[in-house]
Amino acid sequence: MEFVFDCGWCDGDNYFVGRQVGFWADKWEVPAEWYCRFCDQLNYTPDPPWTEA
Structure with missing residues (x-):
């Protein structure tokens, strides 16, 4: 399954x-x-639930 994460920067x-x-x-x-x-900034994965792409 594919997930999308927003960059915090x-x-x-x-x-x-x-x-x-x-x-x-x-x-x-x-x-x-x-x-x-x-x-190219470092990010950390948030706790679930995650947004499906």
Whole structure:
């Protein structure tokens, strides 16, 4: 599943494909920290629920 996160610096949309954790659970794993593709600033993934792309 793909999720979208807003950059805290430039408000740009960054997309990540989540990896499903567990077989029946609806839980996903995404990077805990990431660099914005627009401004290259470090961001941290917020706690779920996340916005699906």
